[in-house]
Amino acid sequence: MPPMPSEILALIDKPLLLALVLAVGAAIGVGAERIVEGWKRAERRERWQKRGGKRPWSVGKAKAVPVAPPPKPASPVATAAEQLRVVMEAAFTARPLFNQGERRLLTVLDKALAEESPGWRAMGQVSLGEILATPNEAAFFAVNSKRVDLLIVDADCRPLHAVEMQGTGHHLSNNTAARDAVKREALRRAGIGYVEVVSGDTPAEVRTMVRKLVGRAPGVG
Structure with a gap:
């Protein structure tokens, strides 16, 4: 087994410095990965738009998540109940049908x-x-x-x-x-x-x- 380089041995003797170097390297790696993933998403979006399609997924940072369905309209019963409440609180007067x-x-x-x-x-x-x-x-x-x-x-x-x-x-x-x-x-x-x-x-x-x-x-x- 070949001997370790003197630079690595020096870092081992200084654990705090070694931890700092490893953290910086990890941060650079994560940043580079996110940049590459952003480029890939942009390319996929451009290809999809050129085909005239609609994206069936909303892509998040970690994984694709289905778009939530639109909310269901209020039921006729609930709507009628709300209308009744409003009418009961209002004042009405009769007016002629014709001028x-x-x-x-x-x-x-x-x-x-x-x-x-x-x-x-x-x-x-x-x-x-x-x-x-x-x-x-x-x-x-x-x-x-x-x-x-x-x-x-x-x-x-x-x-x-x-x-x-x-x-x-x-x-x-x-x-x-x-x-x-x-x-x-x-x-x-x-x-x-x-x-x-x-x-x-x-x-x-x-x-x-x-x-x-x-x-x-x-x-x-």
């Missing part, structure tokens, strides 16, 4: 429909989600919460024509014209008519519109 102009329009519509097409009726503030159906979920949610001012239905309550009351500043509000376009297109695709009544229209003009809708206006049908 003054819409009430006048409904009165004229009811009278004109009774004269021109008995069995047809006008209903107010109808949600499109109640009268439209589509297999396209995104399209349904785009119109589900939208409403029409008045809806003319037949004796079987099938929707025939939507009637929108447009005030003088209706289209001046933000996104109002865009929302109306969405409603109009959805109704058109379902075969439901769409008409607008301006706040300045007279009862005679509304009756003429109704006659056109039922196909009894002069020159129609």
